[in-house]
Amino acid sequence: LQITGLIFGGVGMVGTLAATLMPQWRVSAHIDSNIMVFETIWEGLWMDCVSHLGIRLQCKFYDSVLALPPPLEVFRALMCIAVILSIVSFLLAIVGVKYTHRTKEDPQFISIFILAAGVAFLLTGTLVLIPVSWTGGSIIHDFYDPKVPIPLKRELGAALYVGWVSSVLLVTAGAMYCSF
Secondary structure: OHHHHHHHHHHHHHHHHHHHHOOOOEEEOOOOOOOOOOEEEEEOOOEEEEEEOOOEEEEEEOOOOOOOOHHHHHHHHHHHHHHHHHHHHHHHHHHHHHHHHHOOOOHHHHHHHHHHHHHHHHHHHHHHHHHHHHHHHHHHHHHHOOOOOHHHOEEEOHHHHHHHHHHHHHHHHHHHHHHO
């Protein structure tokens, strides 16, 4: 059970890092009657990218942190905290698993590491879930809002799916360690 939790936590940690860095949080929606699509727009936490005919990809980091909308600043902060916390919780889990198998002298000391890793994994999963779900909800709301012009409508990007899967894995790993 500990090894399975460690694997889930490790994959969740990598997924959290990937979701944080990926530019595909919001992807341009092609809902017009026009079949020819010349460019696809990706919007992420750190940059915007434009793909021209699927051949050339141009990415540009956001110019100023102060010019970002407040939700994006909060989402950046939450995801950075989640990445750091996922690394810390993974290291706590490694220490707990390593010393559980090596020593039977002080099981209470080792169980503190396991419990701390479990709580940290649960907290990390929650921290990842907040910005990913909030972004997904706003994308869906704007997509069906008739007041939003068609060129500004976006679809759910791959980073959101990676974030949701990572969150589930982290919460599962946390539940495993807390139950242990």
